[in-house]
Amino acid sequence: MPKEHANWSPYDNNGGTCVAIAGADYCVIAADTRMSTGYSILTREYSKICKLADKSFMASSGFQADVKALQKVLSSRHLIYQHQHNKQMSCPAMAQLLSNTLYYKRFFPYYAFNVLGGLDSEGKGCVFTYDAVGSYERVGYSAQGSGATLITPFLDNQLKSPSPLLLPAKDAVTPLSEAEAIDLVKTCFSSATERDIYTGDSVEIIILNAKGVRHESEPLRKD
Amino acid sequence: MSIFEYNGSALVAMVGKNCFAIASDRRLGVQLQTIATDFQRIFKIHDKLFLGLSGLGSDAQTLHQRLVFRHKLYQLREERDMKPETFASLVSAILYEKRFGPYFCQPVIAGLGEDDKPFICTMDSIGAKELAKDFVVAGTASESLYGACESMFKPDMDHEELFETVSQALLSSVDRDCLSGWGGHVYVVTPTEVTERILKGRMD
Numbered sequence: 001m002p003k004e005h006a007n008w009s010p011y012d013n014n015g016g017t018c019v020a021i022a023g024a025d026y027c028v029i030a031a032d033t034r035m036s037t038g039y040s041i042l043t044r045e046y047s048k049i050c051k052l053a054d055k056s057f058m059a060s061s062g063f064q065a066d067v068k069a070l071q072k073v074l075s076s077r078h079l080i081y082q083h084q085h086n087k088q089m090s091c092p093a094m095a096q097l098l099s100n101t102l103y104y105k106r107f108f109p110y111y112a113f114n115v116l117g118g119l120d121s122e123g124k125g126c127v128f129t130y131d132a133v134g135s136y137e138r139v140g141y142s143a144q145g146s147g148a149t150l151i152t153p154f155l156d157n158q159l160k161s162p163s164p165l166l167l168p169a170k171d172a173v174t175p176l177s178e179a180e181a182i183d184l185v186k187t188c189f190s191s192a193t194e195r196d197i198y199t200g201d202s203v204e205i206i207i208l209n210a211k212g213v214r215h216e217s218e219p220l221r222k223d
Numbered sequence: 224m225s226i227f228e229y230n231g232s233a234l235v236a237m238v239g240k241n242c243f244a245i246a247s248d249r250r251l252g253v254q255l256q257t258i259a260t261d262f263q264r265i266f267k268i269h270d271k272l273f274l275g276l277s278g279l280g281s282d283a284q285t286l287h288q289r290l291v292f293r294h295k296l297y298q299l300r301e302e303r304d305m306k307p308e309t310f311a312s313l314v315s316a317i318l319y320e321k322r323f324g325p326y327f328c329q330p331v332i333a334g335l336g337e338d339d340k341p342f343i344c345t346m347d348s349i350g351a352k353e354l355a356k357d358f359v360v361a362g363t364a365s366e367s368l369y370g371a372c373e374s375m376f377k378p379d380m381d382h383e384e385l386f387e388t389v390s391q392a393l394l395s396s397v398d399r400d401c402l403s404g405w406g407g408h409v410y411v412v413t414p415t416e417v418t419e420r421i422l423k424g425r426m427d
Contacts, residue, residue: 147370149366149367149370149399150366150367150369150370150371150373151370152367152370152399153367153368153370153371153395153396153398153399154370154371154374154375154395156395156398156399157371157375157391157392157394157395187374188374191370191373191374192370192373194373195369195370195373
């Protein structure tokens, strides 16, 4: 008699796309604000970005209940760190914490596809990209979520080194200016919205630089 | 593993001002192994009509042979070339004949119709036509191609700018797909000439 499988899954996919780009002295983190389930929209105004520390913002797509739980765990761990060390966590430190937190649940994972963006201790932009179980890498730019396959090749074309034979430096950041990077992000989301049904409504953009944090919001197609 | 992902392919066609471009990758693989790096996926039906076939390589070649045969018959009977819209309907009918045992191909048709107006369309493996005014994509790299084309496309590009745009879109997209790549093959067709160019990209 063949084994019966559960027809209930603990996971759901709420869709959405997240993007982050690291600059010489800034970091742009963006995510759309649509939350869906199946072919329905749950809300058009849901923020997928969470401030983990002064200089670390995490954008996560996937199953938002797991994302919410992950954000709570990381925020409380950061609070404990602040009590014990009397300072904020640096972005690379938060990156490692996120990786460890995700791997902790290796055999019942957080269904969360994260991008961590911020400024490192030298003030340079840094972006870390993750899979669901904590494998991570520092990169110059990244996209995660339902629109990632549409956006990533375009970012490669605009931000990668001129020849594929030239390997970029380990801590490569884009030479683009802050305004150019923000414009690029808006273009990415407009294009992804056209072809991905789970992306749209509006895009929330966070810009981190030496002066502080700035928010921008741009409407997207609602269909 | 889907049969559509057995050989790997990337196809794109884009409309410009009184011209069109159709481009493909050059890899033929058997799952993870690369067999050929010069595989022809785009075929000329007549001077102003090109057909690209993504998906299973064997079905692509067989379909091409059948369609060339049908077009030659048409030329003999009608004493003229087929219009792209007509050819698209022919491809659609031939695919639907095999509704319950289909060809595992997704065609991309591009041509200059009446008054040299550019025409592009794609269809699924059983012949459902999708007409577009801007661009159409097919193959294992189709999602990447959708993103790249959507961001890079502008209406009414001339043939030089169109070539640059299609090439950049194709190369960026196949670089994110393991099953397609090993260069590119781009045809740019205007009412007066056909330019065929080979692109060198990441050879992996």
